[in-house]
Structures are given as C-alpha cells and as structure tokens.
Amino acid sequence: MRTIVRRIALAVAALIPLAACSPGDAGEKTKLTIATFGEFGYAPLIAEYEKLHPDIAVQNRVTDFDTHHKGLATQLAAGRGAADVVAIEEQYMPQYRKVRDKFADLAGYGARELERQWVPWKWAQGTDGAFVLGLGTDMGSLALCYRRDLFQAAGLPVDRDEVAKLIPDWNAYAATAERFTAKTPGVKFADSAGTVYTAMLNQSPENYFSQRDDSFIADRNPSVRSAFFLSGGLAAKGQTAAATTFTQAWNVAIKQGSFATVACPAWMLSQIKEAGGDANRGKWDVTTVPGSSGNQGGSFLTVPKQGEHQKEAYELARWLTAPEQQKKLFLSDGILPSEPAVYEDPQVVAHTDAYFGDAPIGRIFASSAERLRPNYRGLRDADVRPEFGRALGRIEDRTETVDQAWTKAVQLALAALK
Template sequence: MRKTTRKAWALAAGVTSVALLATACSGNAGGDDDETAGGDITLTVATFNEFGYTDEMFARYEEENPGVTIEQKRAATADEARENLNSRLAAGSGTSDIEAVEVDWLPELMQFPDYFEDLSSPDVEGRWLDWKVAQATTEDGKLVGYGTDIGPQGIAYRADLFEAAGLPADREAVAELFGGDSATWEQFFEVGKQYSEGSGGKAFFDSAGAIYQGIINQEEFPYETEDGTVTAVSDGRVKEIYEQVVQASVEDGLSAHYSQWSEDWTNSFQNDGFAVMLAPGWMLGVIEGNAAGVEGWDLADVFPGGAGNWGGSFLTVPSQGANVEEAKKLAAWLTAPEQQIEAFNNKGTFPSQIEAQESEDIQSATNAFFNDAPVGQILSNRSQGVVVPFKGPNYFTIQQAIGNALTEVDVNGADPAAQWETVVGVVEGLG
C-alpha cells in the first residue's frame, strides 16, 4: 500500500554539521545491489514543501512496474529536509531511496560525492538546461542529481488590495507600475510606499528575508568566488543589500514582519496580512494552499532588477540505499518532461527540462487561483536572462546567517548593526 507522510524530524543535536559528514566519509559504504532483486520492494522518496508529486502519479508508476511500492516522506521545509539528510548520511544509514536536495545546500553535499550514485546516462543526456546540469555535476563529471524544477520569479499580488489602495490592479498595468522591462528594486520599494500611503499604513510585502533572497540571487558571486575566496564581508556589496532591505522593511515599514514558513506567516494569508510576494513557480502552490478561499491573487510578468531565479531542486540517490538501481529508474521517471509537466500543473513547479518548457502544456498553462493568469508564459518569460549565482560550499552557512539576522531585525526588533556584526563573526569563523 502506498502512503504519503508528513514528518517533522527532530534532531537531538539541534543542528547537523556538514563537518560530521567529513568524519564519516572514510567509513562510507555504498549500497549493495538491490537486496530484493526479483521480489517486491518499497521505494521511499523524501521531498519537502511542494514538489507536485501526487499519489496518482506514484500509482501509475507502480502499475507500470509490478512489485514496486512508493512511499513519499514530505518535510515541511527545505531546512528540515537538509538536517534530516545530513544526519542520516553521517550515521551511514536511514536515508530514503531518493532524496530531494535544494540548490542552496547542494554545494555542501557536492563535497562528498561518494555518498551518492552517479546518475549519468545516455538516456537523459540533453534533458535539462545546461546550467541546471552543471550545478549537480562534479569536476570529474559525476552527475549526483536529476533536476526537478527551477525558480523563475514574477510578482504575486492581491489585486483587490491594490485597488483599495488606489493602485492599478490589472496584471499588465501592475507590471508597468513596477517598471516593466526596466523594473528596479528602488521602484519596487517606491510602489510599496505608495501602497502603504493609500492603504492607511498596511504592510506591502511579507518578509525582509524574502526580499533579500530576491536581490542576492541576482548577484553572480554573492558570497565567494570560484577559487574559494569568501567575499561576503570584504567587498561591501552584501552589506549594502542588507542595509537596503532593512531600510525598506523596518524604517519605511513596508514589511509585514513575518518569517517565511512560520505559523504566523502561514496564517497571515487568511487575514490580508500583506499585498505582495516574490513568487517563483514553486511558491504558487504554497500561496494557493495557504490562501485557500481568499480571492484576489494574481501574478504580474515583472521582476525588479531583471530576471531572478529562487530555488529549484534535484533528486539524488544515496549510495547507502538497498535499492539503488530501482531508485535510479524512479528518479529518472519522476524528472522526465511528462512528469514534470504534471507536477507543474499540480503545484506550479516550473520544469528544468527543455522539452517540458517548450511544450504547449506549459506555454498555454493558466492558473485559476491567480485570476487565470497565464502562468506558463509568465514563468517562461521570467526565466529568460537569469544570471545563475555561483554557490560554493559556504553559501548555505552564510545565507542562513544573514537570514537569521534579518529575522531578528524584521520580526523581533533587534538592532541591525549588532546583527550584522553577528554575520561578520560567522563569516570570519569560516577561516
């Protein structure tokens, strides 16, 4: 029997250090051939947030592959999934047969490629965008993950709240309001001030951390260079972005002061907590779920600073698994264009597969919840001209430190300068 579970994995230590993987690496033992070859097997698939994989999809695979049962384990957040995977890799057992990995923490795992199966195969060559493949390929050519989605971003907004504040509400007019093809972050914040004034001081966007994420993802080398030099503090650009976001969020009062994925943030969708969100494709399903029954959401084909990509994930096959060959087959099937189109239709996860992106299914896709917005065309447009940031092994640690600092400032009212010094301490501690 197939089942989908949502499980919050609690770690005794609180935080799993990637260094733990290094100490365990010498004892890493790859999985043997499928232990139940010729018999019935259960394949576990660990995902997080919303991948768009449904019980119906898994049932179809099971029907086509007699003897295979699939169990999906879904973590509430990517951070939760990361901690779970790191702890089980370090322990040498307990991973799922397929583990979903988010691009921000993939570079950590790429330091330990022996933990994962090589997924290279002539059958999948040319399936994905070149830069998507490059993100999961080691220097010696090992492919450790099959791409699922990417995260081109538009601006999701509440048309009814815009209208009530005296702003344009039509999606084309909203795109022009933000600057159209010449949209800038300065103009984004200016529109926020207009909304705040017209609405009697209501919050414009949900979270300082989300806005920071949108800006930093447009930097080619946000925190470190390809030779491993950490520049997050030394070059001044990151601090400049941090201060810009703090100014808009706290001093100008444009933030609703939520931490994304918190209970308060989730509940705020039901009480008009804010008017705008930066929205990669995968976020559309999250918004629809949190805002169920709320009318007025729409999606504008515009993004400040040009194109921007937030997130995107991969399916990996840990070598410690008992059914690695069958897991590879399932991972290849799930990331085939047909299944990723279906996942997009389910939850808005924009496919990284070239054939899927070019398909009529994607190009003509609309989303009823977002006022029948042509989401396929919008996200296709938004994917053009994306600058793919370099994300080295320190990326996640630095990003998390800055995210924590912004949460303290935006949500808890902490001093911005003191929180920045905390970030500096984390960066300097990297050596």
C-alpha cells in the same frame, strides 16, 4: 522550500501504510523509498509508476525542509537509514558534492545521455566533473505576486502589465512601497525583509563567496550590501509584515491580507492558495519580478550508495524527472520544471490560474525561466546565509538599526567560517 506546516502531517501519514500492510501485500515486489522535503506532488506519479512497474512498490517519505536535510547528513554518516532516492535542495548540493563517495554515480546508469534534457546551469549543479550526483527536478524562477485590491486601495495600477511597468527594478519597488504605505498605513507592502533580500540576492551572479576561489566576499560584494540595505530599509520603515515565508504567521498574514506583495517562484503559488483559501480567490495576481529573473529553490533526485536497489532507484528518479512527468507536475501543482522542452511546451505556456485572476502563469514563469541566470552559492553558503536572515529579523523587531545589523551579520558570518 515547500515547508508549510501541514507537510509534517503528511509525513506521519506516509508512514502508516507500512504498519498497516501485511507481509504478503507487496508479494515479491522490490520496495523503494523516496524521501522529499515537503510535498513534491509525486503521489499520483508514484501510483502511475507502480502500475507501469508491477514488480515495484514505492513509498514516499515526506518531512519538513530542515529535518530532511539534517536527517540525510546523519544517515550518510551512519551508512544506513537513507531512502533509495533522496531529494536535495539546490543550496545543499555544493556540500554534498564534497561527499560524493556516499552517492551512486548516476553516470554509470546512463545519466549523461540525458544531459540535454535540462538547462545547462541546472545540469551543472547536479554534477561534479564526470560524476553525476543528481537529476534536476524543478527550479524557482521568480515572478511578483501582488494583491489587486490592496493596490487599488492605495491608488496604484492593478493591471499586471501596468504593475510591471511601475516596478521594473528594486529601487522602483522601494519607491512604490513608500507610495503604498502613505495611502494604506494599516497594511504592509512586503511579507518580510528576508523575502525581498533573497529575491535580490538570487539575481546576483555571486552572493557570499567568490566563484573564482570560493573565498568569502559578502563584506565587499556590492550585490549583497545593496540587497541588505534596501530590504533592511523597508523593514526599518515598517513596510514589511515580518512574516517569514511558510511560518504560521505567514499563513495568517496571507489569509488576513496583511501585506500586498511577495516575490514568488512558481511553486509558491499553491502555498498562497492554501493559506488564502477561497475567501482570497481573485484578489491575488501575478506579474514579472523586479530586476532580472533569479532562482529561488529547485531540487535534485539522488541515489545514496548505501541502498540495495540503486539501479531501480535510478530508474525511478529518471522517470520522475522525465519531461512527460515534469509537465504533469506543472499543470497539476504549478511546479516549474528545469527542462526547456517542458516550460516551452505550448500547453504549459498557455496555462492560466483562475485563483490569481486567470494570470498567464505559464507564460510569465516560462519567460522568467528563459531570463534566469544561476548564481554561485559557495561550499559553505548554508553556514553564513542564516546570519544575514537573522540580522534582517532584528531590524524588523526594532532591536537593531540597518547599519548595526549589517555589521553584526558580517562579524557572525566570519566567525561561523572559523
């Protein structure tokens, strides 16, 4: 989900070396491309891989989240244009499993021998029966990022353990929002209703579709309804900043201290640092997320069948997802791996972050990962999920009440499925 604006500039920059290099620069090297949405922290790893494999040259194509996934759909349909290795975000995996004939079966290259490398649910997301579609990269187990200075101004506890006791679940979160707003009316408690809603929804075993038969159940799933009405209630009371994650408005709100909390997967910490800058160093802290841990984000590396170097592409994907490389990514970029051997590693567990007041982020996110249980998304999740996000936006801009927004979201979701 790493869709911050500067990633587009990186994408453009990534294309420049192709034009600048003379034909002889790569010699007879096998050229591989890897396409990611946003920055996965792969640049130093790719440089290392090229040193270990002098016969391989790797180019990383970086684009934003939507452009990446829409482009992949077009490339697969056309039978050309896809990178040799392509990252796919976990919410899109169900729909790409339906067109698995467009991808190389990684089991044919020995991927099944690696199964125990990942937590079982992550491995299962990347497979379709015996077919192995992708190798897991990171996951998005949740914590709660909060502003210590704003909590103090509102007369709330600031110690991360005390904050965890104050907000053990989402009802307590809503009650704390009331206390916060009463003392600091000029600052919002949450960044957006959508962030709260997503975090709550990700803690439910099922969302919009039934795991049993993939039927639409959002209109009768109590988890969806409770998440919508609690987050929508925060919006209706003016307790959210209406700043959608990673938009320019969100970056500005982070920099200006316009809100006090955000449910944050490990990969979001670098985005908060980037948006907040040095002026906000030490003002943020990290504690456990309300409720149980849920998963927000995480990807897989796949190999489209149209590529000319599928075996070499698999070897690159295998190396990038190996525990040694995944550990480096967490220690350098805070990207939490989906591999127990890594997030249980003593060096990872002991890792702290000075920007967040030396918060023990290794321990917090490792504990969150241990408690995480996957939720069933459904084959057409991407068709209906946006309707509920837009509905929460209409509450935030005061054009609809919570009840009106809920009714319309359900109606539009059902229409999208016809």
